[in-house]
Amino acid sequence: MRSLFSQSLAVAALVSAAALLSAQQAPKPKPEDTDVFEPVPPIITPGATNTDPPSDAIVLFDGKNLDQWVSAQDHTPAQWFVADGIITVNKAQGVGNIETKRRFHDYQLHIEWKIPTDITGSGQARGNSGVFLASTGPNDDGYELQVLDSYNNTTYVNGQAGAIYKQGIPLANPARKPGEWESYDVVWTAPTFNADGSLKTPAYATVFFNGVLVQNHFELKGQTLNVGTPFYKAFDGAPIKLQAHGDKSEPISYRNIWVRELK
Ligand code: MG
Numbered sequence: 001m002r003s004l005f006s007q008s009l010a011v012a013a014l015v016s017a018a019a020l021l022s023a024q025q026a027p028k029p030k031p032e033d034t035d036v037f038e039p040v041p042p043i044i045t046p047g048a049t050n051t052d053p054p055s056d057a058i059v060l061f062d063g064k065n066l067d068q069w070v071s072a073q074d075h076t077p078a079q080w081f082v083a084d085g086i087i088t089v090n091k092a093q094g095v096g097n098i099e100t101k102r103r104f105h106d107y108q109l110h111i112e113w114k115i116p117t118d119i120t121g122s123g124q125a126r127g128n129s130g131v132f133l134a135s136t137g138p139n140d141d142g143y144e145l146q147v148l149d150s151y152n153n154t155t156y157v158n159g160q161a162g163a164i165y166k167q168g169i170p171l172a173n174p175a176r177k178p179g180e181w182e183s184y185d186v187v188w189t190a191p192t193f194n195a196d197g198s199l200k201t202p203a204y205a206t207v208f209f210n211g212v213l214v215q216n217h218f219e220l221k222g223q224t225l226n227v228g229t230p231f232y233k234a235f236d237g238a239p240i241k242l243q244a245h246g247d248k249s250e251p252i253s254y255r256n257i258w259v260r261e262l263k
Protein backbone atom coordinates (compact mmCIF):
# COMPACT_ATOMS: atom_id res chain seq x y z
CA MET A 1 0.00 0.00 0.00
CA ARG A 2 1.36 3.36 -1.01
CA SER A 3 1.93 5.95 1.66
CA LEU A 4 -0.36 8.94 1.98
CA PHE A 5 2.63 11.10 1.03
CA SER A 6 3.27 9.33 -2.26
CA GLN A 7 -0.46 9.43 -3.06
CA SER A 8 -0.46 13.19 -2.50
CA LEU A 9 2.56 13.55 -4.76
CA ALA A 10 0.82 11.61 -7.50
CA VAL A 11 -2.32 13.81 -7.22
CA ALA A 12 -0.21 16.99 -7.30
CA ALA A 13 1.59 15.78 -10.42
CA LEU A 14 -1.73 15.04 -12.13
CA VAL A 15 -3.10 18.48 -11.25
CA SER A 16 0.06 20.17 -12.59
CA ALA A 17 -0.11 18.19 -15.81
CA ALA A 18 -3.80 19.13 -16.28
CA ALA A 19 -3.03 22.80 -15.65
CA LEU A 20 -0.19 22.72 -18.20
CA LEU A 21 -2.42 21.07 -20.80
CA SER A 22 -5.20 23.57 -20.18
CA ALA A 23 -2.74 26.49 -20.49
CA GLN A 24 -1.45 25.09 -23.77
CA GLN A 25 -4.99 24.70 -25.15
CA ALA A 26 -6.42 28.11 -24.02
CA PRO A 27 -6.09 30.72 -26.77
CA LYS A 28 -3.64 33.50 -26.01
CA PRO A 29 -5.51 36.75 -25.17
CA LYS A 30 -5.34 39.36 -27.94
CA PRO A 31 -5.82 43.14 -27.68
CA GLU A 32 -8.95 42.96 -29.86
CA ASP A 33 -10.65 40.63 -27.35
CA THR A 34 -11.39 43.72 -25.28
CA ASP A 35 -12.14 46.20 -28.10
CA VAL A 36 -15.78 47.46 -27.84
CA PHE A 37 -17.58 49.13 -30.78
CA GLU A 38 -20.96 50.05 -29.37
CA PRO A 39 -22.81 51.98 -28.14
CA VAL A 40 -21.19 54.73 -30.22
CA PRO A 41 -21.04 58.01 -28.21
CA PRO A 42 -23.18 60.77 -29.76
CA ILE A 43 -21.30 63.39 -31.73
CA ILE A 44 -21.61 66.81 -30.05
CA THR A 45 -20.17 70.09 -31.26
CA PRO A 46 -18.47 71.75 -28.29
CA GLY A 47 -18.90 75.45 -27.58
CA ALA A 48 -16.40 77.96 -28.93
CA THR A 49 -14.91 77.95 -25.42
CA ASN A 50 -15.52 75.48 -22.60
CA THR A 51 -17.99 77.91 -21.02
CA ASP A 52 -20.15 78.17 -24.16
CA PRO A 53 -23.02 75.69 -24.54
CA PRO A 54 -22.28 72.55 -26.56
CA SER A 55 -24.71 71.59 -29.33
CA ASP A 56 -26.87 69.32 -27.15
CA ALA A 57 -27.31 71.84 -24.31
CA ILE A 58 -30.60 73.44 -23.31
CA VAL A 59 -29.85 77.14 -22.99
CA LEU A 60 -31.67 78.53 -19.94
CA PHE A 61 -30.41 82.11 -20.38
CA ASP A 62 -28.65 83.44 -23.44
CA GLY A 63 -28.54 87.10 -22.41
CA LYS A 64 -31.88 88.10 -23.92
CA ASN A 65 -34.90 87.21 -21.79
CA LEU A 66 -36.39 85.10 -18.99
CA ASP A 67 -38.61 83.02 -21.29
CA GLN A 68 -37.30 79.81 -19.66
CA TRP A 69 -38.11 81.04 -16.13
CA VAL A 70 -41.13 81.65 -13.91
CA SER A 71 -41.80 82.80 -10.36
CA ALA A 72 -41.19 79.91 -7.96
CA GLN A 73 -44.14 81.08 -5.86
CA ASP A 74 -46.97 81.07 -8.39
CA HIS A 75 -45.41 80.19 -11.79
CA THR A 76 -46.27 83.62 -13.24
CA PRO A 77 -43.64 85.22 -15.55
CA ALA A 78 -40.29 85.81 -13.82
CA GLN A 79 -39.87 89.40 -12.61
CA TRP A 80 -36.09 89.65 -12.26
CA PHE A 81 -34.20 92.25 -14.31
CA VAL A 82 -32.54 91.59 -17.68
CA ALA A 83 -30.18 94.21 -19.10
CA ASP A 84 -26.87 94.19 -20.95
CA GLY A 85 -27.00 90.41 -21.35
CA ILE A 86 -27.25 89.60 -17.66
CA ILE A 87 -29.96 88.75 -15.12
CA THR A 88 -30.01 90.69 -11.85
CA VAL A 89 -31.94 89.45 -8.82
CA ASN A 90 -35.07 91.45 -8.00
CA LYS A 91 -35.10 91.64 -4.20
CA ALA A 92 -38.33 93.65 -4.02
CA GLN A 93 -40.88 92.39 -1.52
CA GLY A 94 -43.16 89.75 -3.01
CA VAL A 95 -41.05 88.89 -6.06
CA GLY A 96 -39.01 86.00 -4.66
CA ASN A 97 -37.16 83.12 -6.26
CA ILE A 98 -37.37 82.15 -9.93
CA GLU A 99 -37.21 78.65 -11.38
CA THR A 100 -37.07 76.97 -14.78
CA LYS A 101 -40.26 76.01 -16.58
CA ARG A 102 -38.59 72.71 -17.43
CA ARG A 103 -38.06 69.92 -14.94
CA PHE A 104 -34.86 67.92 -14.84
CA HIS A 105 -33.53 64.66 -13.48
CA ASP A 106 -29.77 64.12 -13.79
CA TYR A 107 -27.83 66.83 -15.59
CA GLN A 108 -24.67 68.86 -16.17
CA LEU A 109 -25.13 72.59 -15.45
CA HIS A 110 -23.05 75.66 -16.25
CA ILE A 111 -23.95 78.98 -14.60
CA GLU A 112 -22.04 82.21 -14.01
CA TRP A 113 -22.66 84.76 -11.25
CA LYS A 114 -21.21 88.05 -10.08
CA ILE A 115 -21.15 89.93 -6.79
CA PRO A 116 -21.47 93.69 -7.48
CA THR A 117 -18.47 95.89 -6.71
CA ASP A 118 -20.58 98.00 -4.35
CA ILE A 119 -21.54 95.01 -2.20
CA THR A 120 -22.08 95.70 1.52
CA GLY A 121 -22.91 93.57 4.53
CA SER A 122 -21.13 90.63 6.07
CA GLY A 123 -21.48 86.89 6.64
CA GLN A 124 -24.68 85.48 5.16
CA ALA A 125 -25.92 89.04 4.53
CA ARG A 126 -23.39 89.78 1.77
CA GLY A 127 -24.37 88.72 -1.76
CA ASN A 128 -26.42 85.74 -0.64
CA SER A 129 -28.24 83.88 -3.40
CA GLY A 130 -28.27 80.23 -4.40
CA VAL A 131 -28.69 77.71 -7.16
CA PHE A 132 -31.25 75.09 -6.13
CA LEU A 133 -30.18 72.01 -8.08
CA ALA A 134 -33.70 70.69 -7.59
CA SER A 135 -36.59 72.92 -6.54
CA THR A 136 -39.20 70.86 -4.73
CA GLY A 137 -41.60 73.62 -3.79
CA PRO A 138 -41.97 77.38 -3.28
CA ASN A 139 -39.59 79.54 -1.24
CA ASP A 140 -36.37 77.66 -0.41
CA ASP A 141 -37.71 74.11 -0.74
CA GLY A 142 -35.10 71.95 -2.44
CA TYR A 143 -31.37 71.33 -2.69
CA GLU A 144 -29.26 74.51 -2.57
CA LEU A 145 -25.76 75.07 -3.86
CA GLN A 146 -24.88 78.26 -1.98
CA VAL A 147 -24.00 81.52 -3.72
CA LEU A 148 -22.40 84.16 -1.50
CA ASP A 149 -19.60 86.71 -1.56
CA SER A 150 -16.88 84.49 -0.09
CA TYR A 151 -13.97 86.78 -0.93
CA ASN A 152 -12.66 87.94 2.47
CA ASN A 153 -16.05 87.28 4.03
CA THR A 154 -16.20 84.93 6.99
CA THR A 155 -19.27 82.84 7.76
CA TYR A 156 -20.03 79.26 8.78
CA VAL A 157 -18.06 77.11 6.35
CA ASN A 158 -21.00 74.92 5.34
CA GLY A 159 -22.71 78.11 4.18
CA GLN A 160 -19.98 79.78 2.12
CA ALA A 161 -19.92 79.85 -1.69
CA GLY A 162 -19.60 76.34 -3.12
CA ALA A 163 -21.27 74.71 -0.09
CA ILE A 164 -24.16 72.32 -0.39
CA TYR A 165 -26.01 74.46 2.10
CA LYS A 166 -25.46 73.24 5.69
CA GLN A 167 -24.36 69.80 4.45
CA GLY A 168 -21.25 69.94 2.30
CA ILE A 169 -18.27 72.16 3.16
CA PRO A 170 -16.50 73.14 -0.09
CA LEU A 171 -13.08 71.51 -0.57
CA ALA A 172 -11.54 74.92 -1.36
CA ASN A 173 -12.41 78.61 -1.61
CA PRO A 174 -11.50 79.86 -5.11
CA ALA A 175 -13.78 82.94 -4.90
CA ARG A 176 -12.93 85.93 -7.07
CA LYS A 177 -13.34 89.46 -5.80
CA PRO A 178 -16.59 91.39 -6.25
CA GLY A 179 -17.08 92.67 -9.79
CA GLU A 180 -15.53 89.57 -11.41
CA TRP A 181 -17.60 86.77 -12.95
CA GLU A 182 -17.54 83.43 -11.16
CA SER A 183 -18.69 80.07 -12.51
CA TYR A 184 -20.21 76.85 -11.29
CA ASP A 185 -20.06 73.65 -13.32
CA VAL A 186 -22.21 71.01 -11.68
CA VAL A 187 -22.98 67.35 -12.19
CA TRP A 188 -26.24 66.58 -10.42
CA THR A 189 -27.50 63.08 -9.77
CA ALA A 190 -31.08 63.37 -8.57
CA PRO A 191 -32.31 61.19 -5.72
CA THR A 192 -34.63 58.33 -6.66
CA PHE A 193 -37.53 56.98 -4.63
CA ASN A 194 -39.42 53.74 -4.20
CA ALA A 195 -43.15 53.52 -4.97
CA ASP A 196 -43.94 54.01 -1.27
CA GLY A 197 -41.99 57.29 -1.25
CA SER A 198 -38.98 55.95 0.65
CA LEU A 199 -35.49 56.80 -0.58
CA LYS A 200 -34.04 54.41 -3.17
CA THR A 201 -30.77 56.22 -4.01
CA PRO A 202 -29.52 59.55 -2.57
CA ALA A 203 -28.65 62.70 -4.49
CA TYR A 204 -25.03 63.40 -5.43
CA ALA A 205 -23.39 66.67 -6.48
CA THR A 206 -20.04 67.30 -8.09
CA VAL A 207 -19.20 71.01 -8.34
CA PHE A 208 -16.37 72.96 -9.95
CA PHE A 209 -16.18 76.59 -8.71
CA ASN A 210 -14.13 78.74 -11.08
CA GLY A 211 -12.69 75.48 -12.44
CA VAL A 212 -11.69 74.21 -8.98
CA LEU A 213 -13.29 71.04 -7.61
CA VAL A 214 -15.25 71.98 -4.47
CA GLN A 215 -17.74 69.08 -4.20
CA ASN A 216 -16.59 65.61 -5.22
CA HIS A 217 -19.56 63.29 -5.77
CA PHE A 218 -20.95 64.58 -2.48
CA GLU A 219 -23.84 62.50 -1.11
CA LEU A 220 -26.68 64.68 0.16
CA LYS A 221 -28.58 63.79 3.30
CA GLY A 222 -31.79 65.29 1.96
CA GLN A 223 -33.14 68.75 1.21
CA THR A 224 -30.95 71.61 2.38
CA LEU A 225 -32.43 73.27 5.45
CA ASN A 226 -31.49 76.38 7.40
CA VAL A 227 -32.83 74.81 10.60
CA GLY A 228 -32.97 71.16 11.55
CA THR A 229 -31.90 67.80 10.17
CA PRO A 230 -32.10 67.24 6.40
CA PHE A 231 -34.60 64.68 5.11
CA TYR A 232 -35.73 63.36 1.75
CA LYS A 233 -39.19 63.96 0.33
CA ALA A 234 -40.12 62.03 -2.83
CA PHE A 235 -40.25 63.87 -6.16
CA ASP A 236 -39.69 62.95 -9.79
CA GLY A 237 -38.10 65.69 -11.87
CA ALA A 238 -37.66 69.22 -10.58
CA PRO A 239 -36.95 72.75 -11.87
CA ILE A 240 -33.66 74.53 -11.22
CA LYS A 241 -34.24 77.56 -8.97
CA LEU A 242 -32.33 80.79 -8.27
CA GLN A 243 -32.66 82.44 -4.88
CA ALA A 244 -33.72 86.00 -4.08
CA HIS A 245 -32.35 86.05 -0.55
CA GLY A 246 -33.96 88.38 1.97
CA ASP A 247 -30.76 90.06 3.14
CA LYS A 248 -30.29 93.79 2.58
CA SER A 249 -27.13 93.62 0.45
CA GLU A 250 -26.98 94.73 -3.19
CA PRO A 251 -28.44 92.21 -5.69
CA ILE A 252 -26.11 89.86 -7.53
CA SER A 253 -26.26 88.90 -11.22
CA TYR A 254 -26.29 85.75 -13.36
CA ARG A 255 -25.44 84.97 -16.98
CA ASN A 256 -24.64 82.15 -19.44
CA ILE A 257 -26.82 79.39 -17.99
CA TRP A 258 -27.10 76.06 -19.79
CA VAL A 259 -27.81 72.46 -18.93
CA ARG A 260 -27.23 69.05 -20.55
CA GLU A 261 -29.68 66.36 -19.55
CA LEU A 262 -27.99 63.11 -18.60
CA LYS A 263 -31.19 61.06 -18.54
MG1 MG B 1 -28.41 81.18 -0.34
